[in-house]
Every structure is written in structure tokens, then in C-alpha cells.
Amino acid sequence: MKTRQLYGEDMVYILDAKSVGNLGRYFNHSCSPNIFVQNVFYDTHDLRFPWVAFFAFKLIKAGTELTWNYNYEVGSVPGKKLPCYCGSTECNGRLL
């Protein structure tokens, strides 16, 4: 779901799958993900309106949870600490 908000004189479009979206909105984070996200353009070349596509890093066995790295930057939100519980042996310990 795309919404738009006004910030100053520029329109900013925010992608928010909190209430509407497809299966991809249920993919969880992992510090050792098996899929990655890529912006793709097929119905417009307007950089403000990409479609978000997920691709596998490798062959994924049926029944395996699909996870991707949210790529949040630890320390980017002042006063916010979000621990990571992905369970990976390579877990960074924090999302934020």
C-alpha cells in the first residue's frame, strides 16, 4: 500500500504494508537471510514507484522459512534499541 504525505513542498511516498499487501509482508528478518529484496520497474520508470521483489540467494528447500535482512542501521533511531532474535549463528544481536 502506498500513501503520500507532504513534507515541505515535496511529496514523499511511503511504502507501508502494515494493513495491506501481499505475502511478502510476512517475511521476517534474519541476519543470515535466504532471500533479498530488489526494487523493480515494469509498469513505470518513475523511481518513486518501484515494485518490491524478493529473490533467493540460493536453492531453498521446501518448507524453509523465507527471511531477508531488513538492513536497519543500528543506532539510527536515537533512544531506540531493538534486539534481534533471528536465531542465526551469525546474528548481530540488534536490529536497531
Ligand SMILES: [Zn+2]
Ligand atoms: Zn539476528
